Amino acid sequence: MPDNSATDIRINRFSTKDMDFDERLNALLEWEGVSDATIQRRVDDIIEAVRTRGDEALLEYTHRFDRLQATTMQELTLQPEVLRDAFERLPESQREALAAAADRIRAYHERQKPTSWQYTEDDGTVLGQRVTPLDRAGIYVPGGKAAYPSSVLMNAIPAHVAGVREIVMVVPTPDGVCNDLVLAAAYLAGIDQVYTLGGAQAIAALAYGTETVPRVDKIVGPGNIYVATAKKTVFGQVGIDMIAGPSEVLVVSDGGTEPDWLAMDLFSQAEHDEDAQAILVSWDPDHLQAVEASMKRLLPSMERASIIQESLRSRGALITCRDRDDALALINRIAPEHLELSVADPESMLSGVRHAGAIFMGRHTAEVLGDYCAGPNHVLPTSGTARFSSPLGVYDFQKRSSLIHCSPEGASALGKTAAELARGESLTAHARSAEYRIQRQ
């Protein structure tokens, strides 16, 4: 039902011509998800307790934080039939939509699979690169209101496609409340084990293992500040995915897209939470005016109107730019998580885009299609990290090993170079190890 408490839109209006544009844009984009020293200390304590006391510590924390009275880990373990039952209990339309999404996500990620390769040099030396899956992956799924079944699919399916042997999911169930859609998604995605654990204690269990929870090789999935801090802390002991900030979209419109469509695209980003960021850029000021009018008209009908209102007020913006090139400069400055090119010929802009997590091309490609079912992953680099990182993918659940197989001739030739360089670095054992393999003429 509509949320009538929010009745008007206030959104920042910038122009790239403004004298103080850079400053204002920087302030708008600023985001630091740093945890303070108190949180770090609490997280360190929890990790240490789980490392040293295992299951016992997990039961204690789950009692304290999620108010579960479990006395054995078995009570915090969801059996496979619980997942299957949850799937079968869903209304048919939801079951079908979830299965359709899973199929498309699987099909896209199948294309991502890299192949091992090798080549042989003239002297018989073989060099190559071998790709192998992780043994075991851990997936953190938040509980409560931010429990998204689509995230379960997006995190687990690439692991499956990568060939990971065992996928372990943790999901907190505060006060024992389970989300059927989340469990159904776990069933569809082929999760092997589920524990109803959350917070830093769940991360510690996955990183170090306990009597019950197996140690994994990599932990992925979003979580609150305790989860993010714990992931950052155990990084090195296990692999982790990126620490995600609030979700964001940058929409570029040439003025030809229905203002109502764009208003709803911005709302769909803003409704996530108050920190979510929705920005629309256009070189057509009248069009920006029309979108703002649509937003004002549509807001009162929205169920999450007050979240939308606050998100747009504090972190949203309508930006007037000079032209396409100016828009491109802005895209590359922001390096957005989601980029909508809502223009007549998105291909012509694409070559100028250097940094973006996912690129939604054309007026029909709403970001929301990618959130659920287009196929590509919805776990994307946020807060400008698309400058250096990628969507979650099959590659996150695999690793590479270099192969070197020298023929006697190859080892002899390479040995001379290696010995020369080793002596330059004063590493004599290195040099002599290479020299043993040099053939006498």
Added chain:
Amino acid sequence: MPDNSATDIRINRFSTKDMDFDERLNALLEWEGVSDATIQRRVDDIIEAVRTRGDEALLEYTHRFDRLQATTMQELTLQPEVLRDAFERLPESQREALAAAADRIRAYHERQKPTSWQYTEDDGTVLGQRVTPLDRAGIYVPGGKAAYPSSVLMNAIPAHVAGVREIVMVVPTPDGVCNDLVLAAAYLAGIDQVYTLGGAQAIAALAYGTETVPRVDKIVGPGNIYVATAKKTVFGQVGIDMIAGPSEVLVVSDGGTEPDWLAMDLFSQAEHDEDAQAILVSWDPDHLQAVEASMKRLLPSMERASIIQESLRSRGALITCRDRDDALALINRIAPEHLELSVADPESMLSGVRHAGAIFMGRHTAEVLGDYCAGPNHVLPTSGTARFSSPLGVYDFQKRSSLIHCSPEGASALGKTAAELARGESLTAHARSAEYRIQRQ
């Protein structure tokens, strides 16, 4: 010249049949490069100072830690001709060896370049993945005795091959001492800018930028505990490579390799530093005996004998295993940085190897060939992190963006699935954004 202070080898002898083998192996492998709270606090202070005071803070710290009296950043900047001169000053044999290594490293990494791809579905919807290079990479090169020109090549060449626009190197020069080989390698590898900065202050400068040092998108390269702590702290603001632990090798021998060769292979690992780890495994106990005898005989002739002696005593081992399968289990348990398969038919073992940074196959392929010039990268996952991470590669200097371009028909079909799932997650704006794109029948 030989280091005569070290005259005998003491190395751990284990058998996989020992009752307490697991325990002893775990103790041997244990390594935690964690920095304590004091180091973290100092690093936090340095980062904060560089963020807020820029060049001024860099000059202060460089004075304090490296004893350089520079009053302008220009004095901490190495001009391109300085690098070229260093290269030209080298003896011809070193110049040629360095160039040969650079050529082979480049050739191997060229094969690693991934390609963008896309495919079109029946309804005209296009999905794909676009690969683009980072704009700017930062390379940390340690100063002093651990300054390795080979590391400069191994870190910079993949960035170059990836298409990175600008490569910035930092290298501390305590008391103004520069290493000609390092500068020559920087010249060969096509580094764009070099600053004589080190420690946490250099990492902070690369992560946030100062008036002089440009902000980079990713920082790679090894360093001491301050550098490692600083890298971990700025992770998220910029990308980083793995935090490296001590270097290690696991050699598997079938008993057919010259004992002297294997002894020197172990020495070449052990001579790095006292924490380096060299382990030899064989199912032939007499062979292990013979290798130990070679080590005893060869040790007194080694220049870094006392480092070798200490490394072997505290972290080395000769392990007797039952057979090949037992050796494979050990390999996958250890997930070594370097794996030497010094056996007659290494191919037959390869399929059983699940985790290793680089695999050196056959008796002639000494690890040292890979350290310098075989072609594959020598920056490899240490301390068991080969379970989930990969050699440094071209892929570390690129990122992917997902492409989604829905046809009107595709957007209509996907819109129905997306709207169903969005309503299941109570995200109504998401649902309505999708529904606008559903075509009326």
